[in-house]
Amino acid sequence: MRIKSIEARWVQIPIEESRQHVSDFGRLRTFDAAIVRIETEDGLVGWGEGKNAAGSAGQYGALVHLINHEFGPFLIGWDASQITPIWEALYNGTRSESAASGGHVFPVLARRGLTLAAISAIDIALWDIKGKALGEPVWALLGGRSAERLPAYASGGWADADGIGDQLRSYIDVGGFRSVKMRVGAMDGAAHVSAKRVHAARDAIGADIGLMVDAHGTYTVSEAKRFAAMVADCDLTWFEEPVTGDDLPGLAEFRSSTNIPVALGESECTRFDFRDLLVSRAVDILQPDPAYCGGITEAMRIATLASAFNLRLAPHLWAGAPAFFAGLHIVAAAPAGFIIEYSLGANPMIHDLSKQPVSVVDGMIAVPDAPGIGLDVNTDIITRFSKN
Numbered sequence: 231m232r233i234k235s236i237e238a239r240w241v242q243i244p245i246e247e248s249r250q251h252v253s254d255f256g257r258l259r260t261f262d263a264a265i266v267r268i269e270t271e272d273g274l275v276g277w278g279e280g281k282n283a284a285g286s287a288g289q290y291g292a293l294v295h296l297i298n299h300e301f302g303p304f305l306i307g308w309d310a311s312q313i314t315p316i317w318e319a320l321y322n323g324t325r326s327e328s329a330a331s332g333g334h335v336f337p338v339l340a341r342r343g344l345t346l347a348a349i350s351a352i353d354i355a356l357w358d359i360k361g362k363a364l365g366e367p368v369w370a371l372l373g374g375r376s377a378e379r380l381p382a383y384a385s386g387g388w389a390d391a392d393g394i395g396d397q398l399r400s401y402i403d404v405g406g407f408r409s410v411k412m413r414v415g416a417m418d419g420a421a422h423v424s425a426k427r428v429h430a431a432r433d434a435i436g437a438d439i440g441l442m443v444d445a446h447g448t449y450t451v452s453e454a455k456r457f458a459a460m461v462a463d464c465d466l467t468w469f470e471e472p473v474t475g476d477d478l479p480g481l482a483e484f485r486s487s488t489n490i491p492v493a494l495g496e497s498e499c500t501r502f503d504f505r506d507l508l509v510s511r512a513v514d515i516l517q518p519d520p521a522y523c524g525g526i527t528e529a530m531r532i533a534t535l536a537s538a539f540n541l542r543l544a545p546h547l548w549a550g551a552p553a554f555f556a557g558l559h560i561v562a563a564a565p566a567g568f569i570i571e572y573s574l575g576a577n578p579m580i581h582d583l584s585k586q587p588v589s590v591v592d593g594m595i596a597v598p599d600a601p602g603i604g605l606d607v608n609t610d611i612i613t614r615f616s617k618n
Contacts, residue, residue: 236302240290249576254416263550266351278355279552280347281521346499353525361602372563379594386574387412395434405590409440416448425460444470451480468493481512496546519546521553533564547571550579555603
């Protein structure tokens with residue numbers, strides 16, 4: 231179980247023009263991620279994924295360099311089964327021995343951002359290796375699963391007011407989804423334009439389908455309040471990222487002003503960031519991204535916080551296959567976990583990287599039974615679309 235090699239690659243898969251969408255992130259022409267392969271001396275291979283942001287495009291050179299030239303060499307020779315000690319060593323850096331002996335975190339320069347993305351990728355791969363070594367799926371190592379199949383919601387919804395109904399209904403027809411999510415906010419230019427789209431969506435899908443909205447943090451507090459008032463009669467399941475995560479007081483102010491549940495966390499790192507969201511009473515549904523928050527290890531710690539505050543966990547899974555599969559195990563094992571995000575925009579980083587189909591049937595998705603995270607990686611795709 232000693233680590234023999236760690237290799238990260240910037241994988242950039244083009245999206246065919248007919249399937250590209252436009253939002254406040256601009257036009258999405260590629261799907262990007264840092265995909266990590268860890269091999270042990272006895273030949274076990276684990277796959278992980280790190281993200282430089284909540285989105286699915288961007289520059290990954292720095293993240294890949296960090297993994298390949300800093301964290302990777304440091305971990306050669308470590309026992310891959312020692313997942314928590316490895317996590318803490320990477321998080322605390324040169325002060326890891328002091329942290330271990332002192333019994334508390336001692337991070338170097340407050341670890342965040344790309345550092346946590348790198349830790350996330352390595353952590354997911356190590357859980358994959360441990361499951362394969364023991365012949366068990368990760369959910370079994372985390373304590374068991376709540377169900378063999380989990381409810382999923384269709385994540386997409388960029389069309390205008392005239393087309394949003396047809397777009398969301400097409401999601402329902404494809405996978406039998408009972409919940410759908412659409413984008414709002416800066417992409418529409420004004421709150422009333424987004425509100426018109428939401429009303430059109432609700433009219434089209436009916437009262438029995440759950441409807442979520444996601445502003446990607448692009449509203450000010452006052453704009454979010456105005457928008458929430460305009461859609462108060464639409465029975466929204468949640469309002470995701472109404473205000474930037476940098477404005478914690480504003481998020482708390484917004485949540486106290488509305489009856490719509492607030493979902494947050496796709497851009498937050500570690501349990502410490504989520505602790506602050508919880509203590510500030512800013513959130514109802516926690517959305518850690520396994521490829522950014524600190525991997526499976528940290529996502530489960532965050533899940534425990536959600537349970538302690540009697541809140542729910544719905545990981546951000548607009549991601550590639552390693553992070554998506556990790557999310558399946560997290561939701562299955564965490565008592566607060568309740569639903570899976572399933573992207574209905576073009577996502578070759580899931581569907582092309584996995585040799586097995588990743589599909590939703592009757593609004594439900596199967597939790598993998600195979601050892602590790604259950605992902606059979608198409609390495610030809612990684613080779614073909616690697617930028618390094």
